[in-house]
Structures are given as structure tokens and as C-alpha cells.
Amino acid sequence: MTQAHRRLAFSATGVLFAILGLGALLVPFMTIAANRIVEGDGMRIWNIATPSATLPGLAAVVAGLLLGLPDNMTRARLAGAVMGLAGLVWLLVQGAPALLEGAGAYARVSPATGFWCLLGVFLLLAADALAGMAPGPVMRAELLATAVGVLAAVLWSGALSDLSIMQEYASRRDAFLAATWQHLGLAFGSLAAAAALGFPLGILCHHQIKLRSMTMPVLSFLQTIPSLAMFGLMIPVLAWVGATFPGAQALGIAGIGFAPAFLALVLYALLPVVGNTVAGLAAAPQAARDAALGMGMTPRQRLWRVELPLGLPIILTGLRIVLVQNIGLAVIAGLIGGGGYGTFVFQGLNQTATDLILLGTLPTVALALTAAIFMNIFVDLTRTSTDARND
Amino acid sequence: MIEIKGLTKMYGDVKAVDDVTMTVETGTITVIVGTSGSGKTTLLRMVNRLEEPTSGEVRINGTSTLSVQPHILRRRIGYAIQGHGLFPHHTVARNIAAVPNLLNWPRDKIAARVDELLELFSMDPVQFRDRYPADLSGGQQQRVGVARALASRPDLMLMDEPFGALDPIIRARAQDDLRRIHTKLGSTIMLVTHDMDEAIRLADKIAVMDAGRLVQYGTPAEIITHPATDFVADMVGDVERPLRLLSLIPVSQIMVDGPAEGAAIAADASLRDALSACLWTGRTAVPVERGGGPIGHVTLDAIRACAEFQP
Amino acid sequence: MRAANALRLTVLVLLVALVMRPKWFEVAFAPLAPVGGPVMYERTSLLSLSLNHLYLVIAASGAATLVAVALAILVTRPFGVAFRPLARSIANMGQTFPPVAVLALAVPSLGFGSGPTLVALFLYGLLPILENAITGLTNLPPAAMEAARGIGMSRWQSLTRVEIPLALPVILTGIRLSVVIALGTATIGSTVAARTLGEVIIAGLLTNNTAFVLQGGLIVGLFAVLIYDAMVQIEARLLHGARI
Known part of the structure; x- marks a missing residue:
């Protein structure tokens, strides 16, 4: 760990990853089942296809684990993670058609424990290597765009279309697309609505301590209501609104569906938005506040020129919390006919169809991760620019 | 008697402390003076093995410090630092009792010792015993910090810029207190400071450090009248020498x-x-x-x- | 202070009455129930559902606390420092996984019932505690740490007498977040057939019975508020004692 360390040293995390990864090679990598409901048979990595087909992928996985070993060579470790991930994709691409061959028309192949463990190991290796490189916001944005692009290209290419989850997707392509739009609409729409309501409320609370001491406990209480109940309670409220106000129904406001889910998400989102706006506005250093006061700024000028710019990172962090939280909570909308990926999750749970559950959860998780990383980058960008302004 | 022999500390290729040899007589106050980065703090921290020497050794009354486990050694040596380092979650009494507690003194003996020390530092035990450090003024916190270092009646006390965070008037009072307590208890004290005034005020002997080396070791009068190097003369200040x-x-x-x-x-x-x-x-x-x-x-x-x- | 205590007591009494004697509340919930339909959930007693719900949350949060604090201690010791960035990334990124997704993903491997719920609650509850415990154990006052070593505390004594007590408020905040999330997520556990108060809400959703939805939601909400408040009180007391 000292600067004088020039010889090759092993990183402790790399050793852990290598042990976990090599262990994961020994458990079934894929399963093959007679149809989409029954439990499948696990296949170890060397049984999924002919040796000549699996060898390159296996080699890439092992090489990736080994590249993760050296300490202080973060680029090599990142390259190892990428190589390992490529190897995993290669193995899926080779394994799926080989296993399906002669297995019957309804046969399904899926990635199994071994695959998921290795995927986790390589993603953690990538995260660990990136933490060591400490890339700036711009580089992180590029990396994120690359990762999303490569993932999209792999899925688009149809190379994985033999996998069970992709077959589930193929049989409900339109429904999936609709669910995607609904999910995005729920998550981003509620974010926009919560921001539109929450910012002004936050600014008011910043100035009026009495309003703050009344608002914050109410919003905190809203957060403690379990999401399931919150969604359920919105149903009668909106049913009543739809039945009482003429024209409300024409706008799509009804007891079941998109509207109650949307409203529930907005209510959940208010606490982080208002809370972080108040905290952000209060975060301006006393010296900066005094200086603004001393040079004769009006309250409005102080807000726009001093308090808001200095508090922006904290306010945006509130939006990050809301976005990630709402992407996850929007899944519950599937229970009350609100659409979104939750539809597949709960259908899948009802049918005990694992791949349908995955079709709902994997895009949700991917969306939440992407949104979190994207918002982190955004927060960092505003932070560095306010830091620069402070200098 | 503390004998420091050929003590050296390397950080990578940098010599933080370079072959220091000196002897501290029992019952005296020795002040180590130097600019920041001179190695004075590292030298002090090697005495109670908060830093392990790269080479050389320290003997306390003839016994090498390497012959005991570091934390056992430290319990026998008082230690006070800049910014007091009191435990914020413990009361004044519990802070002072920290080392006696580690040494498993009986409870009533500890309580008596705490009161005795508070009185020694002119703090009313009834009033201060159960307060938390955050409730005290800077000067009071510092006194509790020194009281904690004295709690187990150590023969040797190490003090690292103990008065560095105090304003000049309170610092002068703290220095007087230390002198008075030293006269009363007669323990050996090694104190690090960057302030030559403080050194002259307190020291029986002054050790001047520069770039890891001990450049002069003598009584205050010797340091003032016969500075060994230009650096020491600078530290003393030409104009102020008389x-x-x-x-x-x-x-x-x-x-x-x-x-x-x-x-x-x-x-x-x-x-x-x-x-x-x-x-x-x-x-x-x-x-x-x-x-x-x-x-x-x-x-x-x-x-x-x-x-x-x-x- | 007295008003706050009176409110606490009222909420507690209301909660206990709702769980033990649901019949008393029939009048209040009747307008929300469908005409002629049942007003209060009676298929299983609300008390046993509440106890089971709390049991799941306490078991999962308790285990999560033990594991998370142990992990945080390991990665803040000199020999575990290499794992700290990794632990931080896992805690950070893991929390972006939606609780529902964690729950749904646990089903294929563990089947239906309390098992997947317990695992999901445990895994999800681990992360906020881990994050806060690492933060708490790394942001300690340096002078106090230096003093702990300087006066001769062993590593273990320094950990148990200084580091953990000083980090405790931050760790408790993590546990509080974790427990409140677990209380809410456990209701979703009923979609995978765990016996929790979510059962009442789902029955209400399936039969268009708002009275069920409200009573289920209300009980969980009141539990959450009371537990949240109690933990805030504990933290405040600790913080006040330590004046950190």
C-alpha cells in the first residue's frame, strides 16, 4: 500500500471475487425445462454446449477473474470485468440453442444460479475497479452511455432470443412496450408533479418556520403508510372524484388504473422533495448569507442568486431519491391495474412463472440503477460547478 | 530516566526522525521545539509507541519499551494532546477515570482520585463531575484532558501541543498550572510545542528539532546564549534574545x-x-x-x- | 412535551384497540365497506396477523442489524480496509433495487410464504444499516480516537468503549430507516403468501372493500409511526447524553 510498492500485489477484493467466481463455475450455469412452468434441470458450464463452443466463453470468464487480481491496476481490473461479462454473454448465446436442440417445442432454457453469481461478481469487480479509478462525472456519463448502448445492442441483436425470458418478451412484445411507457410515465410523471408541487412548498417552508413544523410531520407520516395501502386508499378517493366531478372521468380519473397509482407516487415523493429543498436552502453558509444581506440583496435575489445555487446539489439529491424510489414503487401499480412492469411481476407470481417475474423485475432494476447512476452524475456536475464558483 | 538511543523513523524514503539520541532526567520538564514537519511529534509518539521506530530504542528507567505490549506501555505513560481529545460521550469524571478503569482500580479509589484531580485543577468536583465535555469552556476541557493524563499517577507524561488550541491568556494560565502541578507531583514531562516562548517558560531542558534531527539539547539559557545553528538562533529570535x-x-x-x-x-x-x-x-x-x-x-x-x- | 406524550398514548391505545377489538370500530369503517359485505377483516384475527407481521420485521431487522454492524466493523478495521469501497458501492447501489423486486426475485429460489419475505426484508434492510454504520465508524472525532490509543486502550476496548458508542446515533438512524422500510415491504409479502397485515389490504383490493384496505393500512401505518417515534426518542436521548 505504500508508494514504494512496485512489485505485483494482489488486491484483497480481487482474491475474493476470484474465489467466488471460481466457486460459481461449479454450480449449474443454465437450466433446461420441458415447459415454462415446471422446474428445470441444472446444467454445468461445460455441459451446455460442445467444448469448442463453450471454451472461448469459459476462457474469457476465467481470464476476467484473473485480471481482477492485481492491486493498483484498476484499468486491467475493469478490462477483466468487461471480458468476463462478454464471456457470460457468449456462453448464453452458445448454450441456449445447443440445449434447446431436440428438447421439444415447449422447452425453455434460462440462466441459472451460476450465471447470476458470475454476473454479480463481474458487476462488483467493475464497480470496485471504477471506485479505484474515481472517474469524473463526464467519464462516468460516457461509461454509463456505453454500458446502456452495449446492453441494448445485445438484446436488439436477437442473439439471446432463445432464452426463456426473451421468449416471454417475444410473446408479449406490445404489452411490454406499453408497460414500459406506463412505468416511465408513472415514475417520471409523478416526479415532475411532485417537483412542481414540492419546490414552491419547500421554498415557503424555508421562509415560514410555522408552516414547516406543520408540513414536515404530515409528509413524514405519508411516507410511513405502507405502499400497498397507499395505492389501495387512492382507489376510493379517485373513484369518488371521478363520480362527483363532471369531466373528471373524461380525463381518465377513475378508481382503478393509472390515476390512483400516479397520485400515490406523488404523495410519496413529496417528503424527499420538500425536505431536501428546505435542507438545500438552509445549506448556504452563514457567511455567504451575511454577505448577500450586507450587499443589499432583496429576499428574492438572495433566494435565486445565493441560496438556490448553493443548495442545488442537495435539492437534486432529493429528486434522485424520488426517482429511484418511484421506479421501484411503480411496480405496485401492477396490483391495481395501473400498468407498468408490475403487471408482469404479479402475473408471474400468480402463474409461478419465474421468467415472467424476471421480465418485470429485471427492467425495473435496470431502470432504477441507470436512473440512480445518471442522477448521481448530475448531482456531481452541479456540485463541481458550485465548488468552482466558490473558489 | 528516559534514554532515547539512535531513534529513527522512515516514511517511505523520507526520514521523519533521523537518529535522535538524548537522555531525559527524572522529574524534569523537557520541551521539544520545532517547526511543523520537524519530526518533534513523531519523536514524542515513538516514546509510547503510537509510532513504531524504524530503528533505535527507548528505555524508561532502564527497561526497553519494546519489552511490553504497546497498549500496556501506554497505560503507564500519561498522554495529553492538542484539542484535549476527551471522549464526548463520557462525563468529565468518566473521562478522567479512563486509565484507572483500564487498570481495574477499585471504584472508590477511582472516585477519590477524580475528585482529587478536579480540585488540583481548581474545578469543583460537585459542579463538574457529571458534566459532558461539550458543556465546558476550552480552558476547562484542556484541564480535564491533562487531569486524565495524570489520573493513574504516571511517572512519565507526554504532552503534544497541549495548549495549542487555547487563547493567549488561558494558555498562560494553563502553563502556570502545569508548572505548579509539576513542582507538586515531580513527574517527568516531555512536551512538544512550536512556540519558543512556551518552551522557555516551562522547560528545564529544551530539545530543538529541525528536519528530523536533534540540532540542540540544553537548558533554556544555553539555547538562548549559545544557539548551535542558525536555525536555533532563528527560533529564539535575535532581537528578543536579551x-x-x-x-x-x-x-x-x-x-x-x-x-x-x-x-x-x-x-x-x-x-x-x-x-x-x-x-x-x-x-x-x-x-x-x-x-x-x-x-x-x-x-x-x-x-x-x-x-x-x-x- | 406533555401534549406529545398524550398523542403518543392515544395512538398506542387506538392501535391496541384496533388490533384486539376490531368490532368496536365497525361503525367507523361501515361506510367504506361494500353494501352487505363484511366491514372488519375476520378470516384471520388482526392480532395474529399483526404479531406475525412484527415478528417478520423484527427477525429480519435484527439479523440485518447484526450482520450489517459486523460487516461495517470488519471493513473499518485495518485488515478490512481494502473491502470498504466495495461495501460502500454495494450499500449504495443495492438500495436502488426496488424492495418489491427483491421480494419477487426471492420467490423463484425460496418458494412462497414467509421465507422469501424474510430473506427480502433481511437483504434490503441490511443496506441502510451498513451504509450508516460505515459512515458512523469512519467519521469519528480524530482527537478522541488518538486519545483512546494514546491512553492505552486495546483495539477491542477502543472499539467497544469509544468507536461504537460514538457511532451509535448514526447506526440507530440506519436501523430506524431499515425498520420502517421493512414494515411497509412486509405488507407486500402477502402477495407471495406471507401472513402479514398485507393480507387484509390485498383482500380489500380483490373484493373492492375499502374498509379492509384502510384498516390494514392504518394498523401498519400506526405501527410504523409509533416505532419510528420511539426510535427517534432513543436516538435523541443518546445524542443528548453524549452532546456530540
């Missing part, structure tokens, strides 16, 4: 019999104070008193003679 010399000598040392005009000064005041009184009131002599009564006087000429450089 005044610093005078500040070391008590009035009683050059007092002669007979009366003098004007306000008197105390017999244990320094010649620097006497000079100041002469200059301010335009007198050539000031009377000296002890216990309210006059016992003699000092003359400006005598003071001047003491300040003169004698090679």
Missing part, C-alpha cells in the same frame, strides 16, 4: 539590600518584569517585596549586566 534571557532569571537572584523609590515587584518575578517596570516609570531601581514587606531592590545597571552577552 529579553528572553532576562525572563529566565528571578529578581531575587541579583537583589541587593536597601530601599528604592516607587511601586515594588515580587521576589519571584523575572528580571524582564523588573526591566519593564524601570523603563515604564523612568526609574533606575525598583524595590523588591516578599509577603507584602520590602526586602531589597534591583538596579537597572544590574539588570543590564545580566542581559549582556557573555561568551
